[in-house]
Structure formats: C-alpha cells, structure tokens
Amino acid sequence: MLLSIDIHDFLPIEKEVYCIVAGEEQPVKKKLVLVFDDFERCKIGVIDLLGIINTYVEDKRIKTIVIASEDNIEDEENYKTFKEKVVERTVKLDMEYRRIQQEMIEDYKTETSEYKEFLKKESPKLFQVFEESGSRNLRTFKSCLIDFERVYGLWHSLKLPTDGMGEAL
Structure with a gap:
C-alpha cells in the first residue's frame, strides 16, 4: 500500500x-x-x-x-x-478536403510566384491523386507541396523541358 x-x-x-x-x-x-x-x-x-x-x-x-x-x-x-x-457528446467532423486544399495552395508561402501558379494550374491532378490515395492526412498533402518545390526549383535550374513537370508532380 x-x-x-x-x-x-x-x-x-x-x-x-x-x-x-x-x-x-x-x-x-x-x-x-x-x-x-x-x-x-x-x-x-x-x-x-x-x-x-x-x-x-x-x-x-x-x-x-x-x-x-x-x-x-x-x-x-x-x-x-x-x-x-x-463521453457526453460526439461531434464528427466531415471536412471539405477540396476547399481546404485550395486554401492551402492559395496561402502557400513560396520562394517564387511561378511555383504557386504551377500548383494552381496542376491542382485538379493534385486533388485527384489525394482523393484516390484514400489518405485523409492534410499534413501529407502539404508535405508534398513543400517537397515538390525543391524538385521544381532544380528542374528549372537545370533548364529541363517543363512539359512533363505536371505528371512528375
């Protein structure tokens, strides 16, 4: 005791x-x-x-x-x-992922405005891949935006043709 x-x-x-x-x-x-x-x-x-x-x-x-x-x-x-x-009360959250993702792209802080424009142009593909993945983790989505910014910068610095960049994303 x-x-x-x-x-x-x-x-x-x-x-x-x-x-x-x-x-x-x-x-x-x-x-x-x-x-x-x-x-x-x-x-x-x-x-x-x-x-x-x-x-x-x-x-x-x-x-x-x-x-x-x-x-x-x-x-x-x-x-x-x-x-x-x-637990007295349970509140289930059903997030509007598409709207949140659009806001994440709009509010994304980037080194160049070109990358943000690229994300806006490619957003339908991004949303589709996110939806098909079955993931509901918006941190993963944001990490992808951040990680690909490095690829985007390197792609441009090497002066590679940009026509396949959307598919690479």
Whole structure:
C-alpha cells in the first residue's frame, strides 16, 4: 500500500485556474477546459485513459474535450464500451478536403510566384491523386507541396523541358 501511486497526487488540477489578463492588475480566475488531443496515439491503455478523463469530468466537473480519430483506436471494443459512460457528446467532423486544399495552395508561402501558379494550374491532378490515395492526412498533402518545390526549383535550374513537370508532380 505504501508503494501505490495515484497520478492525481502529482497533477493537482482544479476546476478554475488563475490567469494573467491584459489590462488587469491581479490574476483573474477562469474556468479550466482540458483538451486531450490525438487520443488514439496515447500509449496509456484506453480503459485507464478514459478512467482519468472520467475523474476530471465526473468528480472534478471540469469541461473536457477529447479529440480522436476513432477509426484508428486499437482497443475499439473497450473504447466503445467505456466511451458511453464518459463521453457526453460526439461531434464528427466531415471536412471539405477540396476547399481546404485550395486554401492551402492559395496561402502557400513560396520562394517564387511561378511555383504557386504551377500548383494552381496542376491542382485538379493534385486533388485527384489525394482523393484516390484514400489518405485523409492534410499534413501529407502539404508535405508534398513543400517537397515538390525543391524538385521544381532544380528542374528549372537545370533548364529541363517543363512539359512533363505536371505528371512528375
């Protein structure tokens, strides 16, 4: 019994916290909201993690948000069983990937305006490949834009014919 450890003893989390607010002389008490991001990647077991979250929600009455890719949770059976008891509301996000990708290209910071114009011209191919890949990872899409910019620069510096560059992308 002397060796039992409770994680809550080391992380005293209260429902309200003091915050420094611009224009205020003294710290102001604000309600705390806990956010557990990338739930599916956590190395703590699903039952233990949902138990910890339940302690914050039920016992301490702390607003808590869990962000998870439910399709990627390994212990799906236990997750579904215990989620019912802990999670009050589930909001599923259905992203408009095409619109987000267009905005990513529009907002892309590049060394040359030519590369951005190239991306705009080739965007239908980019969108098609992304869609056909079945990937829903926009970080991968952005990485492709960044990685190909180096190829684009080298292609131009070597003065290669540009007619096949869209296919290379």
